[in-house]
Amino acid sequence: MAKKTKYLTVREIQNAYEIVILSKEVHFDMEEELDSVMHMLFFQTRSHIQIDLSNMPYLPITLLTKLLQMARDLRLKKRVLVLNGLTIASYHYLKRFGLTRLVFPGEAILRESHQGSKG
Numbered sequence: 001m002a003k004k005t006k007y008l009t010v011r012e013i014q015n016a017y018e019i020v021i022l023s024k025e026v027h028f029d030m031e032e033e034l035d036s037v038m039h040m041l042f043f044q045t046r047s048h049i050q051i052d053l054s055n056m057p058y059l060p061i062t063l064l065t066k067l068l069q070m071a072r073d074l075r076l077k078k079r080v081l082v083l084n085g086l087t088i089a090s091y092h093y094l095k096r097f098g099l100t101r102l103v104f105p106g107e108a109i110l111r112e113s114h115q116g117s118k119g
Contacts, residue, residue, distance in 0.1 A: 005033055005037065006029070006033060007021065007022055007023040007029065007030040007033050007034070008020065008021055008022060008023075008030075008033055008034060008037055009022060010037055010041075012047075013050065015047065015048060016047050016048040016049060016050050016082070017041050017045065017047050017048075017049055017050070018049075018050045018051075018052065019034070019037060019038070019041075019049065019050070019051045019052065020051075020052040020055075021034065021051065021052065021053055021055055021056055022055060023055065023056070024055055024056060024057065025056070025058075026056070026058075026059070026060050026062075026063050031063060031066075034063075035066070038070055042070070042073065042074065042077075046077075046079070047079070048074070048079050048080045048081070048082065049070075049074065049079070049080075049081050049082070050081075050082040050083075050084060051067065051081065051082070051083055051084065052084045052085050053083060053084065053085040053086055053087070054084065054085025055085070056085075056087070057087070058087065059086070059087050059089075059090045061093075064090055064093070064094075067081065067083065067103070068099060068102060068103070071102045071103050072102065075102065080103075081102075081103055082103060082104065083103045083104070
């Protein structure tokens, strides 16, 4: 499923779906599109989700909070959310509050998740 939307590109990669945010700033329409795509992937697939944020020079706390909530929801389904291209400030925020494992899973968590979703 390779899908191009106005602010995002979605494609299937090995064991996951990758969302690349094309927009350089966060605004209502981009957030709405991201919410829609993430919820579609959450409910219609059993795959992990990877989001590439490298085009965004700044990540507002409101969007980071939404991403963390999605990561928690995915974790309950034995799936993971991986954030690539995160700004240094956002990374330090996650590290300070011990949230990096939620969005940067280790190999053991990925292996465990794949075993759980095969059945």
